[in-house]
Amino acid sequence: xxxxxxxxxxxxxxxxxxxxxxxxxxxxxxxxxxxxxxxxxxxxxxxxxxxxxxxxxxxxxxxxxxxxxxxxxxxxxxxxxxxxxxxxxxxxxxxxxxxxxxxxxxxxxxxxxxxxxxxxxxxxxxxxxxxxxxxxxxxxxxxxxxxxxxxxxxxxxxxxxxxxxxxxxxxxxxxxxxxxxxxxxxxxxxxxxxxxxxxxxxxxxxxxxxxxxxxxxxxxxxxxxxxxxxxxxxxxxxxxxxxxxxxxxxxxxxxxxxxxxxxxxxxxxxxxxxxxxxxxxxxxxxxxxxxxxxxxxxxxxxxxxxxxxxxxxxxxxxxxxxxxxxxxxxxxxxxxxxxxxxxxxxxxxxxxxxxxxxxxxxxxxxxxxxxxxxxxx
Amino acid sequence: xxxxxxxxxxxxxxxxxxxxxxxxxxxxxxxxxxxxxxxxxxxxxxxxxxxxxxxxxxxxxxxxxxxxxxxxxxxxxxxxxxxxxxxxxxxxxxxxxxxxxxxxxxxxxxxxxxxxxxxxxxxxxxxxxxxxxxxxxxxxxxxxxxxxxxxxxxxxxxxxxxxxxxxxxxxxxxxxxxxxxxxxxxxxxxxxxxxxxxxxxxxxxxxxxxxxxxxxxxxxxxxxxxxxxxxxxxxxxxxxxxxxxxxxxxxxxxxxxxxxxxxxxxxxxxxxxx
Ligand SMILES: Cc1ncc(C[n+]2csc(CCOP(=O)(O)OP(=O)(O)O)c2C)c(N)n1
Ligand code: SF4
Ligand SMILES: [Mg+2]
Numbered sequence: 001x002x003x004x005x006x007x008x009x010x011x012x013x014x015x016x017x018x019x020x021x022x023x024x025x026x027x028x029x030x031x032x033x034x035x036x037x038x039x040x041x042x043x044x045x046x047x048x049x050x051x052x053x054x055x056x057x058x059x060x061x062x063x064x065x066x067x068x069x070x071x072x073x074x075x076x077x078x079x080x081x082x083x084x085x086x087x088x089x090x091x092x093x094x095x096x097x098x099x100x101x102x103x104x105x106x107x108x109x110x111x112x113x114x115x116x117x118x119x120x121x122x123x124x125x126x127x128x129x130x131x132x133x134x135x136x137x138x139x140x141x142x143x144x145x146x147x148x149x150x151x152x153x154x155x156x157x158x159x160x161x162x163x164x165x166x167x168x169x170x171x172x173x174x175x176x177x178x179x180x181x182x183x184x185x186x187x188x189x190x191x192x193x194x195x196x197x198x199x200x201x202x203x204x205x206x207x208x209x210x211x212x213x214x215x216x217x218x219x220x221x222x223x224x225x226x227x228x229x230x231x232x233x234x235x236x237x238x239x240x241x242x243x244x245x246x247x248x249x250x251x252x253x254x255x256x257x258x259x260x261x262x263x264x265x266x267x268x269x270x271x272x273x274x275x276x277x278x279x280x281x282x283x284x285x286x287x288x289x290x291x292x293x294x295x296x297x298x299x300x301x302x303x304x305x306x307x308x309x310x311x312x313x314x315x316x317x318x319x320x321x322x323x324x325x326x327x328x329x330x331x332x333x334x335x336x337x338x339x340x341x342x343x344x345x346x347x348x349x350x351x352x353x354x355x356x357x358x359x360x361x362x363x364x365x366x367x368x369x370x371x372x373x374x375x376x377x
Numbered sequence: 378x379x380x381x382x383x384x385x386x387x388x389x390x391x392x393x394x395x396x397x398x399x400x401x402x403x404x405x406x407x408x409x410x411x412x413x414x415x416x417x418x419x420x421x422x423x424x425x426x427x428x429x430x431x432x433x434x435x436x437x438x439x440x441x442x443x444x445x446x447x448x449x450x451x452x453x454x455x456x457x458x459x460x461x462x463x464x465x466x467x468x469x470x471x472x473x474x475x476x477x478x479x480x481x482x483x484x485x486x487x488x489x490x491x492x493x494x495x496x497x498x499x500x501x502x503x504x505x506x507x508x509x510x511x512x513x514x515x516x517x518x519x520x521x522x523x524x525x526x527x528x529x530x531x532x533x534x535x536x537x538x539x540x541x542x543x544x545x546x547x548x549x550x551x552x553x554x555x556x557x558x559x560x561x562x563x564x565x566x567x568x569x570x571x572x573x574x575x576x577x578x579x580x581x582x583x584x585x586x587x588x589x590x591x592x593x594x595x596x597x598x599x600x601x602x603x604x605x606x607x608x609x610x611x612x613x614x615x616x617x618x619x620x621x622x623x624x625x626x627x628x629x630x631x632x633x634x635x636x637x638x639x640x641x642x643x644x645x646x647x648x649x650x651x
Contacts (some may be wrong), residue, residue, distance in 0.1 A: 066457025
């Protein structure tokens with residue numbers, strides 16, 4: 001019998017992480033993510049894992065990357081200002097191809113902003129927060145159940161693609177309590193990073209497997225010696241300025257994700273078949289948006305609903321495929337228009353796109369989104 | 378010439394190294410490798426971490442598990458490595474700017490936490506890599522590219538900082554005393570707890586050139602002439618100590634080590650059972 005709990009989203013993130021095999025957490029307190037650190041501090045030692053409260057968010061992500069290089073599945077959790085501080089080292093993990101999971105429970109910004117209030121203002125920061133080119137994988141849970149399941153998925157993706165994966169939760173999803181059915185062990189898939197098979201003396205640490213462009217990863221301490229650097233490096237991990245090698249390194253970082261975009265993207269739909277109006281929403285907003293769509297349907301309006309679960313990569317082909325009879329696309333989000341840029345790109349002028357932003361720290365009420373639907377109908 | 382055992386620890390295929398001929402960082406690398414050979418360390422069980430700077434390029438040349446991180450943050454990375462796999466010997470090599478400016482917060486917290494890591498701080502009193510800007514250890518009045526009229530702010534004493542922040546082992550040597558470096562590194566690595574070895578070294582290219590010590594030998598002679606062992610220094614007046622470099626072991630004590638404490642915690646909550 002699967003266990004049923006009544007948890008808040010932040011608790012589900014911790015339990016999902018531990019189920020995924022997370023055995024290291026480095027963190028620094030910040031609202032509305034602190035419960036994740038607190039519950040990790042209590043739970044990790046019980047499974048032989050390590051929790052450490054570091055001196056700041058920069059150190060937290062650094063410790064997590066170090067732990068991952070030493071072989072543990074590792075994560076950190078933060079919000080707004082802390083997510084900003086982590087960015088340089090997140091880039092280090094992209095460059096060095098170290099799997100880590102970063103939870104960002106979004107609150108109002110910029111700066112200290114609205115610490116206890118919800119927002120979705122970090123969508124673009126998740127995509128482009130660290131300098132330099134990289135492909136982002138970011139997942140946005142909309143329920144406590146998804147906090148659990150998508151945290152497992154975040155670990156699986158980061159282990160598979162050897163790069164950071166971001167869980168873009170938000171204050172509402174993180175703090176609300178609802179029923180969650182804990183999937184039984186063995187009922188979900190767990191991915192572990194590919195390990196090298198060759199003799200340590202023959203190990204070439206950044207030699208990609210031609211199958212997937214991803215090099216198998218050794219851990220410090222398991223017999224292999226290798227060099228890790230954030231400088232652009234050759235396949236021995238040694239710094240180089242060689243233009244061909246430098247270009248291939250970056251192109252491969254992009255390619256290893258782009259090749260498998262179809263396997264990474266996740267989304268959800270409701271009543272899209274005959275829709276003339278499509279509401280696109282994610283995270284906590286998708287909950288109120290969905291009730292508004294249901295309300296509109298009950299009144300005979302041809303309204304459908306599309307929820308990107310991976311915000312990055314954005315499910316663009318998947319959305320494009322639904323646009324057949326759609327005349328208007330509505331994008332309510334808790335920012336001044338971030339995801340709408342992706343939607344506009346996908347729609348490409350074939351339908352009208354309307355955005356509705358809210359940045360006062362509140363969540364849309366279903367009636368507000370329903371009114372929004374009526375305005376364009 | 379380095380011994381064959383020391384050469385075995387080098388990735389000579391990545392030579393020539395990036396350091397200027399005569400740079401002090403090579404003397405420190407040699408002393409570190411002699412200490413590791415002496416202690417019988419295994420390359421695949423030894424982690425050498427670093428931040429960013431000329432000094433921090435050292436791990437690339439060492440044939441161990443090496444981790445060249447971001448500027449100032451290496452101790453935080455090293456903390457994660459060591460906590461994840463306590464069996465590893467973890468050594469973190471940093472420059473003065475790396476360790477005490479951008480990384481100052483991580484440094485004092487690593488000392489306070491007393492985690493079993495050895496920090497080697499290569500103090501050349503300057504930002505060598507970026508072209509000779511002032512660092513937190515550039516002496517008052519010395520010239521740097523960002524202090525064309527002389528430095529105004531008072532430098533850190535790295536050893537006092539480490540001692541005050543709670544490290545279990547703190548020592549200082551200079552590159553004019555390579556055997557002392559080797560001995561202190563050996564003691565530091567053997568220490569169960571956070572250990573700091575500050576090595577006063579030179580950047581003749583960026584610091585020496587502007588401060589009347591343009592050749593490597595000028596610096597070595599300066600360090601020889603101005604170093605005082607701490608037992609002797611304790612009998613000297615403040616005036617006599619002006620401009621002197623006090624070397625020696627300053628702290629060598631037994632303190633509860635972080636990972637040992639954490640292991641006990643895991644045992645208490647039953648986490649070692651599954
Ligand atoms: C975040 C960040 N800021 C600045 C730099 C530029 N930078 C590279 S090395 C360095 C100073 C290194 O000085 P030190 O640690 O004393 O090492 P040295 O080169 O003297 O051995 C600076 C400021 C950087 N790489 N990253
Ligand atoms: S610039 Fe200074 S610190 Fe850097 S390699 Fe040259 S002498 Fe050494
Ligand atoms: Mg320096």
